[in-house]
Amino acid sequence: MxxxxxxxxxxxxxxxxxxxxxxxxxxEHQTVSIIGPNGSGKTTTLNLVTGVLRPDAGTIxxxxxxxxxxxxxxxxxxxxxxxxxxxxxFGNLSVNENIEIGTHLGLRAxxxxxxxxxxxxxxxxxxxxxxxxxxFPTPAARRELAEAQERVNEQVNRFPERLGPRQNHLxxxxxxxxxxxxxxxxxxxxxxxxLVLDEPTAGMNxxxxxxxxxxxxxxxxxxxxxxxxxxxxxxxxxxSDWVYVMDGGQVIASGPPxxxxxxxxxxDAYLGRKS
Amino acid sequence: MLDTIISxxxxxxxxxLVAVGISLIFGVTNVVNFAQGSIMGFGAMLGWWYIxxxxxxxxxxxxxxxxxxxxxxxxxxxxxVRPLIKAPPIAALLTTFAASMVLDNFSQMVFSTETRAYxxxxxxxxxxxxxxxxxxxxLVTFGFTLVTMLALGAxxxxxxxxxxxxxxxxxxxxxxxxxxxxxxxxxLSFILASVLGGIGGVFFGMYSGIVTPTSAxxxxxxxxxxxxxxxxxxxxxxxxxxxxxxxxxxxxxYQFGGGFRDVFxxxxxxxxxxxxxxxxxxxxxxxxxxxxxxxFLGAGRSIPIGKWGWAGLGASAIxxxxxxxxxxxxAGSQVAIYAIMAIPMVLLAGSVGQVSLGQAAPVAIGAYAxxxxxxxxxxxxxxxxxxxxxxxxxxxxxxxxxxxxxxGHYVSMATMALAYVVVGVILNWEPVTNGAYGxxxxxxPQFFGTVLITPVQHYLLDLVIVMLVLWVVxxxxxxxxxxxxxxxxxxETASRCLGIHTRDYKALAYAVCSFCAxxxxxxxxxxxxxxxxxxxxxxxxxxxxxxxxxxxxxxPFGAVIGAVVLVGLPEALRIANDVRILAYxxxxxxxxxxxxxxxxxxxxx
Numbered sequence: 001m002x003x004x005x006x007x008x009x010x011x012x013x014x015x016x017x018x019x020x021x022x023x024x025x026x027x028e029h030q031t032v033s034i035i036g037p038n039g040s041g042k043t044t045t046l047n048l049v050t051g052v053l054r055p056d057a058g059t060i061x062x063x064x065x066x067x068x069x070x071x072x073x074x075x076x077x078x079x080x081x082x083x084x085x086x087x088x089x090f091g092n093l094s095v096n097e098n099i100e101i102g103t104h105l106g107l108r109a110x111x112x113x114x115x116x117x118x119x120x121x122x123x124x125x126x127x128x129x130x131x132x133x134x135x136f137p138t139p140a141a142r143r144e145l146a147e148a149q150e151r152v153n154e155q156v157n158r159f160p161e162r163l164g165p166r167q168n169h170l171x172x173x174x175x176x177x178x179x180x181x182x183x184x185x186x187x188x189x190x191x192x193x194x195l196v197l198d199e200p201t202a203g204m205n206x207x208x209x210x211x212x213x214x215x216x217x218x219x220x221x222x223x224x225x226x227x228x229x230x231x232x233x234x235x236x237x238x239x240s241d242w243v244y245v246m247d248g249g250q251v252i253a254s255g256p257p258x259x260x261x262x263x264x265x266x267x268d269a270y271l272g273r274k275s
Numbered sequence: 276m277l278d279t280i281i282s283x284x285x286x287x288x289x290x291x292l293v294a295v296g297i298s299l300i301f302g303v304t305n306v307v308n309f310a311q312g313s314i315m316g317f318g319a320m321l322g323w324w325y326i327x328x329x330x331x332x333x334x335x336x337x338x339x340x341x342x343x344x345x346x347x348x349x350x351x352x353x354x355x356v357r358p359l360i361k362a363p364p365i366a367a368l369l370t371t372f373a374a375s376m377v378l379d380n381f382s383q384m385v386f387s388t389e390t391r392a393y394x395x396x397x398x399x400x401x402x403x404x405x406x407x408x409x410x411x412x413x414l415v416t417f418g419f420t421l422v423t424m425l426a427l428g429a430x431x432x433x434x435x436x437x438x439x440x441x442x443x444x445x446x447x448x449x450x451x452x453x454x455x456x457x458x459x460x461x462x463l464s465f466i467l468a469s470v471l472g473g474i475g476g477v478f479f480g481m482y483s484g485i486v487t488p489t490s491a492x493x494x495x496x497x498x499x500x501x502x503x504x505x506x507x508x509x510x511x512x513x514x515x516x517x518x519x520x521x522x523x524x525x526x527x528x529y530q531f532g533g534g535f536r537d538v539f540x541x542x543x544x545x546x547x548x549x550x551x552x553x554x555x556x557x558x559x560x561x562x563x564x565x566x567x568x569x570x571f572l573g574a575g576r577s578i579p580i581g582k583w584g585w586a587g588l589g590a591s592a593i594x595x596x597x598x599x600x601x602x603x604x605x606a607g608s609q610v611a612i613y614a615i616m617a618i619p620m621v622l623l624a625g626s627v628g629q630v631s632l633g634q635a636a637p638v639a640i641g642a643y644a645x646x647x648x649x650x651x652x653x654x655x656x657x658x659x660x661x662x663x664x665x666x667x668x669x670x671x672x673x674x675x676x677x678x679x680x681x682x683g684h685y686v687s688m689a690t691m692a693l694a695y696v697v698v699g700v701i702l703n704w705e706p707v708t709n710g711a712y713g714x715x716x717x718x719x720p721q722f723f724g725t726v727l728i729t730p731v732q733h734y735l736l737d738l739v740i741v742m743l744v745l746w747v748v749x750x751x752x753x754x755x756x757x758x759x760x761x762x763x764x765x766x767e768t769a770s771r772c773l774g775i776h777t778r779d780y781k782a783l784a785y786a787v788c789s790f791c792a793x794x795x796x797x798x799x800x801x802x803x804x805x806x807x808x809x810x811x812x813x814x815x816x817x818x819x820x821x822x823x824x825x826x827x828x829x830x831p832f833g834a835v836i837g838a839v840v841l842v843g844l845p846e847a848l849r850i851a852n853d854v855r856i857l858a859y860x861x862x863x864x865x866x867x868x869x870x871x872x873x874x875x876x877x878x879x880x
Contacts, residue, residue, distance in 0.1 A: 076774035090765035101762045105774035117776045127783040134754035
C-alpha cells in the first residue's frame with residue numbers, strides 16, 4: 001500500500017516549467033528522498049504534494065484516494081504533515097505553543113462538529129462551539145488538552161538538550177537548528193502518516209547534521225514514512241530506502257541509494273554535463 | 276444622457292489622478308497609502324486659498340498646490356512609511372491611516388469646516404458642442420490627466436528614475452544592492468503621487484463649485500475604489516478604474532438619485548474586493564504575494580495583573596461613581612462602551628493580525644437591531660441587547676466572508692467599505708430605519724421591571740458587560756483556541772499545513788469583535804434613547820482602533836486603559852472634537868513608531 005502516489009505532476013510559473021510530469025511513490029514505513037541541483041523542482045514538488053501550490057496537471061493519491069480538492073488543510077487532515085525549507089515557526093508563540101498547534105488536527109472533544117470546518121457557511125457551528133469550549137471547557141475537553149500537553153512534552157523530549165530548556169522561549173528567538181527541531185516536533189505531534197521534510201539539515205553544522213541523522217534514523221526505525229528533500233548526499237544515502245533524482249523539473253533517475261549513486265545521469269546532473 | 280456621461284468622465288478624471296498615486300505607492304512600497312485621499316482634500320483647500328483668497332492666476336496656483344502637496348507627501352513618507360519599512364505591513368497600514376486623520380483634521384482646523392464657494396478661474400460652461408455644454412476647465416482637467424498619464428507612463432518606461440521605481444517595486448533588496456537608492460525612489464513615488472493628488476483636489480473644487488475639507492477628502496477616498504477596481508499596483512488600471520467609477524457614479528445618480536451615492540460606490544468597492552480582489556486589470560499575483568500581515572507589531576507579553584489586582588480594579592471601578600458623582604459616571608459609560616468595542620479587537624488586530632477599519636458597521640447594526648426590536652416588537656431589553664450582538668455578528672461576518680481568504684490591506688479596505696455601506700443603507704432604507712430622522716423613544720435599559728435611568732445605573736450596567744467581555748477574551752486568549760488564532764496571525768501557510776482552516780479562524784475573530792460591537796451599539800442606543808446614522812461615523816471606527824493600538828494589540832486590559840485615556844480624559848478635560856481626532860492620529864503614529872507593543876505590555880523576552 002502506498003501512502004503517497006503521484007503521477008504526471010506538472011506546474012509552470014509564467015512559462016517556466018518548474019515541475020514537468022513527475023511521478024513518485026512512498027510506501028508504508030518507507031523513507032524516500034528527492035535530490036537534485038538547485039532549481040530542479042524539488043521544493044515545488046513538495047509544495048504541490050502538500051497543497052501549498054496547485055498543480056496544472058497530474059494526480060496525487062493519498063492512501064489510494066484522490067483528494068477532493070487540494071487545499072493544504074485537507075492534505076494535512078489526510079495525514080501528510082510537512083516542514084519548510086526556511087524553518088517557518090510561529091515567531092510570537094513559545095516552543096510549547098508551537099508544538100501544541102500541531103495537536104489541533106487530532107482534537108475531538110475540543111472541536112465538536114469539526115467535519116463542517118471546510119464548508120464556508122456550516123463552519124459557524126464548529127467555530128462557535130470552539131469559542132464556547134474555550135470559555136466553558138467540559139471535563140472531556142480538559143482531559144483531552146492535558147493529554148495533548150503530554151504528547152507535546154514527549155515531542156520536546158525527542159530533543160531534550162535542545163528544546164527542553166527552551167520550552168517557554170518565544171520561537172523567534174530560537175537558532176536556525178532549533179527552529180527546524182520545533183517544526184519537526186510540531187509535525188510529529190499530529191501523528192502523520194507521512195512526514196514531509198524540506199531540507200531538514202539546511203543551515204546545520206556537521207555535528208548538528210549527525211545528530212539530526214540519528215534522530216531521523218530512530219524515526220525510521222519506529223516505522224514513520226518520510227519524504228525528504230535534501231542536499232547532503234551522505235545523509236540521503238544512509239537514510240533512504242529509495243531515491244529520486246530531479247533535474248530541470250523531471251525525474252531523471254530513481255532507485256535504491258547504491259544504484260542511484262553510480263547512475264551516470266545523476267553524476268552528470270551533479271558534476272555538470274559533458275558537452 | 277450624453278451630458279451625464281461627460282460629467283462622469285470629468286469626475287472620473289479626478290478619481291484617476293488619486294488612484295494613480297495610490298497604485299504608484301503600492302507598487303513601490305507595498306503600502307496602501309490611506310493618506311492619499313486626505314492629500315487630495317488638502318490640495319483642494321489650498322487651491323481655494325491660492326486662487327480665491329490670494330488671487331493668484333490658475334496656472335500659478337496649480338504649481339503652488341503641486342509644490343505644497345509634494346512637501347506634504349514627502350513628510351507623510353518621512354514620518355509614517357519610511358521608518359517602518361522593515362516592520363510588518365500592518366504598521367505602515369495603521370500609520371498612513373493615522374496620517375490621514377491628522378491631515379483631515381488639520382485641514383479642518385486651518386480652513387474651518389464651513390462650505391466655501393470655489394473660485395472659478397476658468398469658465399465652466401462656455402463651449403457649446405452639439406448640444407453639450409463644456410467649459411475650458413473641463414478641457415484643462417482632461418488635458419492635464421492625459422498629458423500626465425502619458426508622461427508618467429513614458430517616465431516609468433524609459434526614464435532612469437522610472438526604471439529604478441520599477442526595480443524597487445519588483446525587489447527592493449536586490450534593487451538596493453544594484454545601486455538603486457531605494458529611499459530616494461520611495462520619496463519620489465510619494466512626491467509624484469501627492470502632486471497628482473493635490474492637483475486632482477483643485478480640479479475637484481473647480482467642477483464641484485463648492486468645497487469643504489471633508490467633502491474633498493471624501494472624494495479622495497473614492498480614489499481607493501478606483502485603484503482597487505483597476506487593480507492595485509497597475510497604473511493604467513488606476514486610470515481606467517477612475518474613469519469607470521466616474522461613469523458608473525454619474526449613471527447611478529442619474530438612475531437612482533444622489534442619496535444612493537455612498538451605498539453605490541462603496542458597495543461596488545466591497546463587491547470588487549470580495550469577488551475580484553486583484554481588480555479588473557491587475558494580476559492575481561499581486562494579491563497572492565501580498566506580504567503576511569503578521570502580529571510581530573504586538574510582540575510582547577501583557578503585564579500580569581493577578582487575582583488581587585483584578586479584585587482591586589473591579590472594586591474601584593464599581594466604587595468610582597459613588598465617590599466621583601454622576602458626571603464622571605456618564606463619562607465612565609462612554610469609556611465602558613468603547614472598551615466593549617475595543618477589547619475583542621485584540622483577537623483580530625492582535626492575534627490574527629487583521630485590521631478592521633470599519634467597526635462602526637457592526638456597532639450601527641447592533642444599535643438599530645436592538646432599537647427596532649424593542650420599539651417595534653416590544654422585545655425586552657435583554658433580548659434586544661443579545662439580538663443586537665447576534666445581528667451585528669451574522670450580518671457583518673456573512674457580508675465579509677470571502678475577504679478572509681485574503682490579508683492585510685484587502686481586509687482593511689473591505690471593512691472600511693462595509694462601514695460606509697451600512698450607514699448608507701440605514702440612511703436610505705427609510706421605511707424601516709426612518710432614514711436621517713433616526714429612531715427616537717428607545718426604551719431605557721431594564722431588567723425584570725427595574726428601569727435603569729440614572730448615569731450611575733447605566734455605568735454599572737456597562738461595567739458588568741465590560742467585565743464579561745474581558746473575561747471571555749482573556750479565556751479565549753489563554754485557551755488552545757487563542758494559541759491557534761495567534762498561529763494563524765503569525766504564519767498562515769504554516770498553519771494551513773497543520774490542518775488549520777485559517778479563513779474560518781480569521782472570520783471567527785472578526786465575528787467575536789462584531790458581536791461585542793453590536794452589544795456596545797445596543798447599549799448606546801438604549802442609553803441615548805435616540806440614534807441616527809450620524810452617530811456611526813468613520814471617527815468611531817478610528818477611535819476603536821486607536822484604543823487597541825495605545826493599550827497594546829495583545830492586551831485586553833490595555834484596551835480598557837486605552838479607552839480611559841482616549842475617551843475618558845478628553846471628556847473630563849472637555850477637549851474639542853477636532854483636536855481629539857488630531858491627537859488620535861498623532862498618538863497612533865508615535866505609538867507604532869516608538870512603542871509598538873502598547874502601553875500595557877512588556878517587550879518580548
